[in-house]
Amino acid sequence: MEYDEIGKQIDSAKLMGAFKALRWQLKQSRKVAEIVAGKSSEASKIPLKQSERCTFFAKDALLELSTHAGMSKGKVFSEFELLLRLVQSALEPEKRIQAFSESNSSQNTTTFYWNIPEQLFKTLYDNQYQHLKIDYLVFRNQLALKVLQQLVAHHWLLTYLTGCTPFLTMKNQTATPQRSAVRAGAGVPEKPVDYRTLSAYIKTRPAFATGFDLTTTQLENKGVQIESVRSFKLTGIELNPFEKTGFKAELLDLLSVMTAYFMCTTGIAEQELTPKIQAACKFEQVVARENPFAQSACYKKAQQFIASLLHFVAQTQLQIYQGGLEKLQNLVTDSMQTPAAKLLRSGREIDAFFLKGGQSTAGKTKVTANMQFLLKAALKEGKDFEIISQEEQLLRIENKLVLNGITDAQTSALYAKIWHARLLCQQLVQSRGIGVPNTWTITNPAEIDEIYELIKESAIVVKGSFTTGALTFRNVPARKVFRQTVHGFLKKKQKCVIEQYQGGAAYRVLLVKGQAISMLERIPQNIVGDGHSPVSELITRKQKRYAQIERDFPFDNLQQSNLILQGRKETSILARGEQLFLRYDATTGTGEEYLECLSEMDKSYLQKIRELAQILHLQNGAIDIILPNLYQPLREKDAREQFIFLNAHAEPSLTLHEHTLMQQDAPVAEKMLQLLLEC
Numbered sequence: 001m002e003y004d005e006i007g008k009q010i011d012s013a014k015l016m017g018a019f020k021a022l023r024w025q026l027k028q029s030r031k032v033a034e035i036v037a038g039k040s041s042e043a044s045k046i047p048l049k050q051s052e053r054c055t056f057f058a059k060d061a062l063l064e065l066s067t068h069a070g071m072s073k074g075k076v077f078s079e080f081e082l083l084l085r086l087v088q089s090a091l092e093p094e095k096r097i098q099a100f101s102e103s104n105s106s107q108n109t110t111t112f113y114w115n116i117p118e119q120l121f122k123t124l125y126d127n128q129y130q131h132l133k134i135d136y137l138v139f140r141n142q143l144a145l146k147v148l149q150q151l152v153a154h155h156w157l158l159t160y161l162t163g164c165t166p167f168l169t170m171k172n173q174t175a176t177p178q179r180s181a182v183r184a185g186a187g188v189p190e191k192p193v194d195y196r197t198l199s200a201y202i203k204t205r206p207a208f209a210t211g212f213d214l215t216t217t218q219l220e221n222k223g224v225q226i227e228s229v230r231s232f233k234l235t236g237i238e239l240n241p242f243e244k245t246g247f248k249a250e251l252l253d254l255l256s257v258m259t260a261y262f263m264c265t266t267g268i269a270e271q272e273l274t275p276k277i278q279a280a281c282k283f284e285q286v287v288a289r290e291n292p293f294a295q296s297a298c299y300k301k302a303q304q305f306i307a308s309l310l311h312f313v314a315q316t317q318l319q320i321y322q323g324g325l326e327k328l329q330n331l332v333t334d335s336m337q338t339p340a341a342k343l344l345r346s347g348r349e350i351d352a353f354f355l356k357g358g359q360s361t362a363g364k365t366k367v368t369a370n371m372q373f374l375l376k377a378a379l380k381e382g383k384d385f386e387i388i389s390q391e392e393q394l395l396r397i398e399n400k401l402v403l404n405g406i407t408d409a410q411t412s413a414l415y416a417k418i419w420h421a422r423l424l425c426q427q428l429v430q431s432r433g434i435g436v437p438n439t440w441t442i443t444n445p446a447e448i449d450e451i452y453e454l455i456k457e458s459a460i461v462v463k464g465s466f467t468t469g470a471l472t473f474r475n476v477p478a479r480k481v482f483r484q485t486v487h488g489f490l491k492k493k494q495k496c497v498i499e500q501y502q503g504g505a506a507y508r509v510l511l512v513k514g515q516a517i518s519m520l521e522r523i524p525q526n527i528v529g530d531g532h533s534p535v536s537e538l539i540t541r542k543q544k545r546y547a548q549i550e551r552d553f554p555f556d557n558l559q560q561s562n563l564i565l566q567g568r569k570e571t572s573i574l575a576r577g578e579q580l581f582l583r584y585d586a587t588t589g590t591g592e593e594y595l596e597c598l599s600e601m602d603k604s605y606l607q608k609i610r611e612l613a614q615i616l617h618l619q620n621g622a623i624d625i626i627l628p629n630l631y632q633p634l635r636e637k638d639a640r641e642q643f644i645f646l647n648a649h650a651e652p653s654l655t656l657h658e659h660t661l662m663q664q665d666a667p668v669a670e671k672m673l674q675l676l677l678e679c
């Protein structure tokens with residue numbers, strides 16, 4: 001490894017860290033198929049509005065996804081991963097997103113764009129080249145061309161690492177396998193591209209070539225419009241069906257190090273430029289056409305080159321890329337792990353390489369379920385969005401900041417503290433004439449027996465003063481069970497709240513900008529008999545159904561105890577249509593179910609809900625209430641008994657509104673998004 005003058009300046013001025021600050025943008029196109037009655041066809045439409053993040057070309061059934069420009073490596077990858085999964089979850093179940101590239105098309109591919117920090121160019125120019133009277137833009141363009149020349153001369157490595165179209169037609173399994181039928185079919189350009197100057201390059205490069213390229217823009221320089229390099233570009237990276245995103249994340253590490261390495265080391269001499277690049281193009285054809293199972297013609301060159309890159313990063317400030325390079329080095333060592341070889345070895349039909357529509361994104365990324373709930377709505381509505389901070393759960397949708405999918409700038413810190421505490425909430429609304437349950441509080445173990453004597457004849461609900469979760473006892477619990485339950489909450493350094501059980505149904509009302517946009521009846525964990533299956537089998541079936549939507553349906557000591565209290569066993573058989581409750585509370589995460597019923601509720605309750613929201617200053621959030629009969633009009637004289645407040649939530653679980661009973665899913669997320677974006 002030998003630095004040239006530029007490399008020596010970068011090294012001596014300790015500027016190598018600039019290559020850790022490359023800025024990226026990813027674009028990817030994928031075919032969308034539709035499977036109906038076992039037959040596949042190209043999708044003619046998808047339920048997403050066109051946007052800069054997601055565009056659908058109906059003519060080719062082609063979906064194009066794009067991240068924001070100018071993002072860090074980590075952020076661009078996580079945004080692209082999330083974007084792909086949001087699309088996947090927004091599509092109908094019969095839609096399939098193609099996970100492989102077609103050998104007769106260069107459309108199903110990934111494109112990378114990246115920029116070197118402008119300050120690096122400016123510092124190099126100011127330190128050494130300004131006094132030579134070289135124009136800054138000319139200097140900058142020539143440095144970019146120096147890097148491009150060597151990237152092009154090493155494209156064979158990318159073909160080896162990413163080629164994944166072994167056959168001319170995927171169905172024709174008798175054809176001789178190749179590493180990349182797409183690149184093999186591209187051939188060597190008849191007319192050499194002139195890489196000496198930017199203007200010469202622009203004039204001679206093919207209009208639709210894939211591979212390494214530059215994007216340019218026109219800038220004014222001393223009153224004259226001059227073409228200037230904007231970013232590096234790599235097109236035609238074939239989809240890797242074994243990676244959810246279609247490519248290995250370490251490819252960005254490789255491109256980062258190659259950019260730095262070629263910037264710092266001696267470039268290709270001008271007189272050798274054309275013959276060397278022509279020879280490299282021919283060599284790439286050899287790599288593209290070779291059998292993926294055979295040792296590659298590029299084996300030794302690839303080993304030596306990656307070893308040089310590893311030595312380079314070890315001697316500089318770029319050690320963060322070492323892990324990614326070592327993973328790619330393993331592909332060179334074991335060619336059977338390359339995408340083309342893995343595809344051949346799998347023996348799988350191409351129909352196996354599709355991403356299904358309608359798949360939940362919960363638990364797949366670091367963003368919360370609430371954030372995903374709102375982001376999916378933004379994607380479907382064609383709204384621009386960006387994750388400002390995953391850790392802080394902060395989003396930007398259009399020009400609005402939203403916290404955890406629901407909180408906006410109107411939220412009051414004072415009232416947020418009140419919403420967090422059940423007792424404060426209940427005291428506040430009770431003083432304004434809203435009904436609340438009879439309540440007792442336990443602050444230390446010495447009070448447990450005293451309170452038990454007061455409630456031992458009542459059905460009760462046991463809660464913490466601020467944590468989520470509750471236990472309902474329709475029958476008075478034994479003193480020992482009561483003590484254990486209360487101790488569980490006291491251990492979390494909070495008061496334990498005992499509420500008298502209220503008759504009626506429990507509801508959660510979702511509020512956005514003070515408006516009720518959804519009201520869910522909360523139905524405790526239950527099973528329904530079919531006349532012949534035992535309770536244990538009914539439970540297993542429901543657990544599998546819940547797993548499909550990534551929710552829990554637990555069965556442990558509490559459920560077993562409730563079975564016994566109802567005179568049932570796990571071997572009992574329920575009559576067809578008979579409902580058996582395994583729990584009596586509908587606490588989130590306990591296998592509860594939800595029924596959307598806002599449109600069913602008598603309209604007289606809406607005013608009471610608005611009044612309650614105003615008392616609590618709750619613009620965005622949820623309230624839990626009990627209504628003995630949602631169809632019976634609210635009478636003011638009986639309001640305390642007909643409308644009972646339980647809790648308020650600043651950050652309720654929004655995904656509860658996605659999967660409701662009776663197939664009455666409403667576009668809650670879209671309505672919520674519309675209200676949040678209103679001025």
